Amino acid sequence: MSALGWAAAAEWSRIWTVRSSWLLAGATMLVVLGIGTLVGLDASGSPSDVPADASAWDGGRPTAMFALFGVLALAVVTSTADHGHGGMVPTLQWTPRRTVLLAARVGVIVLTTAGLGLLLVTGACLLVWAIVPEVGLGVDGAAEVVGGTGYLLAVGAALAVGLGLVLRSTAGGLVSVIALVLVLPMLLAQLPYDWSLDLATVMPGSGALYLVFGEGPSDDMTTTSARLTLASWAVGAVVAGGWRLLRSDAG
Amino acid sequence: MISVRGLTKQYGGVRAVDDLTFDVEPGKVTGFLGPNGAGKSTTMRMVLGLDRPTAGTAEVAGRRYADLAAPLREVGALLDAGAVHPGRSGRAHLRIAARSNGITVRRVDEVLAQVGLDRVARRRTKGYSLGMRQRLGIAGALLGDPPVLVFDEPVNGLDLDGVRWIRGLLRGFADEGRTVLVSSHLMSEMQLVADRVLVIGRGRLLADAGIEDVLRGLGHRVRVRSPRAEQLHGVLADRAAVERVTAEELEVTGLAAAEVGDLAHAAGVPVHRLAEAEQSLEQAYLALTEGSVEHAGHAPERPAAAEVGR
Numbered sequence: 001m002s003a004l005g006w007a008a009a010a011e012w013s014r015i016w017t018v019r020s021s022w023l024l025a026g027a028t029m030l031v032v033l034g035i036g037t038l039v040g041l042d043a044s045g046s047p048s049d050v051p052a053d054a055s056a057w058d059g060g061r062p063t064a065m066f067a068l069f070g071v072l073a074l075a076v077v078t079s080t081a082d083h084g085h086g087g088m089v090p091t092l093q094w095t096p097r098r099t100v101l102l103a104a105r106v107g108v109i110v111l112t113t114a115g116l117g118l119l120l121v122t123g124a125c126l127l128v129w130a131i132v133p134e135v136g137l138g139v140d141g142a143a144e145v146v147g148g149t150g151y152l153l154a155v156g157a158a159l160a161v162g163l164g165l166v167l168r169s170t171a172g173g174l175v176s177v178i179a180l181v182l183v184l185p186m187l188l189a190q191l192p193y194d195w196s197l198d199l200a201t202v203m204p205g206s207g208a209l210y211l212v213f214g215e216g217p218s219d220d221m222t223t224t225s226a227r228l229t230l231a232s233w234a235v236g237a238v239v240a241g242g243w244r245l246l247r248s249d250a251g
Numbered sequence: 252m253i254s255v256r257g258l259t260k261q262y263g264g265v266r267a268v269d270d271l272t273f274d275v276e277p278g279k280v281t282g283f284l285g286p287n288g289a290g291k292s293t294t295m296r297m298v299l300g301l302d303r304p305t306a307g308t309a310e311v312a313g314r315r316y317a318d319l320a321a322p323l324r325e326v327g328a329l330l331d332a333g334a335v336h337p338g339r340s341g342r343a344h345l346r347i348a349a350r351s352n353g354i355t356v357r358r359v360d361e362v363l364a365q366v367g368l369d370r371v372a373r374r375r376t377k378g379y380s381l382g383m384r385q386r387l388g389i390a391g392a393l394l395g396d397p398p399v400l401v402f403d404e405p406v407n408g409l410d411l412d413g414v415r416w417i418r419g420l421l422r423g424f425a426d427e428g429r430t431v432l433v434s435s436h437l438m439s440e441m442q443l444v445a446d447r448v449l450v451i452g453r454g455r456l457l458a459d460a461g462i463e464d465v466l467r468g469l470g471h472r473v474r475v476r477s478p479r480a481e482q483l484h485g486v487l488a489d490r491a492a493v494e495r496v497t498a499e500e501l502e503v504t505g506l507a508a509a510e511v512g513d514l515a516h517a518a519g520v521p522v523h524r525l526a527e528a529e530q531s532l533e534q535a536y537l538a539l540t541e542g543s544v545e546h547a548g549h550a551p552e553r554p555a556a557a558e559v560g561r
């Protein structure tokens with residue numbers, strides 16, 4: 001195996017050998033599957049409210065928003081864990097090639113957290129279907145939801161890892177992720193100015209909202225614009241975090 | 252083999268390491284000695300590619316550490332024993348190290364047994380004592396069975412058993428032909444374990460010499476007690492600087508205890524106590540930094556073999 005393979009294996013172990021990862025993953029699972037169950041029970045309780053062409057994918061899709069928060073938190077916590085305890089010293093001692101460490105860390109955390117989130121959202125959709133089998137489970141809807149949700153969760157995770165690597169602090173990372181995804185988009189959209197609405201539109205939280213619920217602060221948003229917005233944030237954060245990892249002392 | 256050439260690190264206005272050049276050879280314990288803040292840790296961090304030098308280079312076996320794909324097989328290091336995730340078990344910590352360098356996981360249990368941590372290895376490191384953390388750090392350094400070992404103040408905070416264990420370990424590594432670099436701010440510690448010392452102060456290399464040469468360079472200080480101190484004073488004063496401490500006790504600078512004893516014997520003066528005074532690093536450090544020694548009464552000879560002040 002190559003140095004990158006070794007580093008990736010080590011990153012995977014780093015994630016799953018601390019309790020906080022299991023707690024966050026477990027909490028996310030409870031919330032996402034729990035909401036999937038509630039959606040299913042709701043639909044089976046009042047079948048007249050369910051549109052004729054609805055599928056279980058439509059029912060489970062909104063859980064992606066909750067999965068996203070779990071993914072963001074897990075990605076911040078795992079990407080900053082080393083920094084809180086001086087762990088970067090042994091980590092860089094074991095993997096001194098920083099480009100290798102960067103690729104392994106970003107790659108493994110993004111794939112792991114987004115993969116977990118996607119699995120849970122899919123699970124929520126399947127739960128809805130299990131509870132109300134009459135809604136159906138089309139293949140087209142599957143590809144669309146899984147692909148769209150997978151994209152959202154992956155760029156979200158990349159944004160969170162990038163922020164974690166820039167800030168090198170779990171608390172700071174969590175606060176800034178919540179600000180960018182939840183607080184700022186909502187706050188800016190409430191202000192009575194054009195510029196604040198424009199700004200709200202390009203916040204990552206608005207893009208996420210649009211991709212999950214199909215609506216955002218502005219009517220001009222499209223799926224493509226929302227995806228581009230999110231990708232720009234993710235790329236920007238990973239570049240900044242990577243630059244800090246590559247350029248500065250272990251700290 | 253570690254080669255450092257013109258290594259320099261500037262932190263804002265502080266020059267933590269200033270144009271250091273030295274080699275660390277295999278088969279010896281090389282002590283890296285200097286008072287707190289002298290730049291020992293910073294130098295070691297640069298050797299291990301953790302911090303970027305402002306200028307100069309550091310190489311291990313002819314390569315930059317940061318270019319090594321499996322560094323644990325080349326260099327084992329213990330820098331900061333506290334740098335372990337408190338929520339992870341000692342064993343999990345080492346398994347990650349092993350994975351990151353393509354070392355078999357079986358080796359983890361071997362080194363855990365070697366450092367005597369096998370019974371607590373599955374406990375989270377949060378509950379480890381400082382000594383246990385040091386042992387865990389050393390286990391990590393041994394994981395890849397490397398030919399080069401670097402330890403930063405490994406005996407700090409250890410009890411006597413731990414200190415003895417580390418001394419034996421360092422000696423053993425050197426005897427196996429490995430390259431061993433170990434830092435300390437205590438001359439007394441280096442005296443016991445190092446074959447050679449690099450002394451630094453304020454980031455500069457002050458001496459690069461065998462331990463005996465450095466101590467000789469300091470000048471021996473010997474306390475001698477005799478009921479005929481007056482007569483002994485006369486005998487010794489021709490050869491060295493002698494000071495009267497009490498009515499019966501003299502302090503001699505510039506002669507070894509054996510020489511003082513021989514001279515007393517030759518003169519037929521009874522000796523009731525004869526002891527080499529502890530030479531602290533502070534004294535070594537002062538002696539080395541003072542370009543020339545002003546106090547005639549305490550003038551030690553400069554060691555010929557020591558390369559002083561680059």
Ligand SMILES: Nc1ncnc2c1ncn2[C@@H]1O[C@H](COP(=O)(O)OP(=O)(O)O)[C@@H](O)[C@H]1O
Pocket residue numbers: 262265266267285286287288289290291292293294
């Ligand atoms: N990260 C840092 N930022 C600023 N100054 C530092 C940093 N690390 C060390 N120093 C300074 O560099 C000098 C050398 O420190 P250090 O290498 O830790 O010395 P030693 O290990 O010999 O005690 C000290 O003056 C210290 O304050």
Ligand SMILES: [Mg+2]
Pocket residue numbers: 288291292293403404
């Ligand atoms: Mg130090």
